[in-house]
Amino acid sequence: MLRKNITAHAFSFFFGGFESTSTVLSFMGYELAINPEIQQKLQEEIDKTFQECNGNLTYDALQKMRYMDMVVSETLRKWPPNxxxxxxxxxxxxxxxxxxxxxxxxxxxxxxxxxPIYGLHNDPEYFPNPTKFDPERFNEENKQNIPSGVYVPFGMGPRNCIGSRMALLEIKLFFFNMLANFDFIQINKTENPLKLVNYGLTLITENGIWVGLKPRTFKN
Structure with missing residues (x-):
């Protein structure tokens, strides 16, 4: 029985996180494309971290990236995968x-x-101007003012998402490597604002999420 439980949990880590993680990646890429000032600030942190690690990113260095964490947290706030x-x-x-x-x-x-996680995360009583993508909601000062139980992208308590740490690591690694080399940009098919369908159990856009990638140019 113990072996079966361990196997079941291992499978839930991988298969249960595919859809939710890809959803966060899509929405975060979209938000960076339509908010280039936020993207630039995140890239500055990425470049600084890359230099401090001499080109070899470590787990500890990734966890110390405060603005990366703020951007990911705001994505999970505005677009919770569940x-x-x-x-x-x-x-x-x-x-x-x-x-x-x-x-x-x-x-x-x-x-x-x-x-209703989506309802809580987009309630102006808890998050003023909830449609605005604002990572500063999660800076060291402001996040202390968020009431307990209203920001729950992974649930809370002993039954919260078992793969939350793994999902966050995957998301941060993806954007660290992508933003170190590319800019997310708007293209002709990029919609602003996005329109969600009114059915389904996950966040689904009417016409998909479309952004472009542009190689970064570095000054000598």
Missing amino acids: PFTDRVCVKPYTIPPTNQHEQSLNLEVGQTVWI
């Missing part, structure tokens, strides 16, 4: 009303609760 998650109630709980016209909501053991 728009919702669910939990099963394990003990009776009552959610009190917040407005006069509302009634208490009683949850019973065994009931499933759906948590």
Whole structure:
């Protein structure tokens, strides 16, 4: 049984993360293309890190890249690959009303609760001007003001995403290497703003995500 559990978890790391990771890569590439000032600032951090590592990126150096983390976090905020998650109630709980016209909501053991991650991440009460792509929401000062439980791209608690660290590592490695050599640019087919379809269980755009790649030019 232990061997089967280990095998199942190993498979969930790889197969469960393919769609979600590719979704984040697509949306982050799009945001960098339409926000060149953010892309340039991230490239400056990448170039500095590359020089400090003498061309050999290390795990520790990647983890110290604060702006990279901010850009990835904001992508996960605006475009969460899993728009919702669910939990099963394990003990009776009552959610009190917040407005006069509302009634208490009683949850019973065994009931499933759906948590709207996309709704939380795009709620102006928690993230002012939520349609704006702003990595500064996650700088050292501002991220301390984000209420607990409203930024949950990987879920939270003991049932959060088991592959979150691996997914973040893949995303950061991809953009480190791509942005070290290329610029993400808008092309004729790039839509701004993107239009999402109103069906499905993941974020799907009506006409896809289209950006271009341009080799970087370096000054001597």
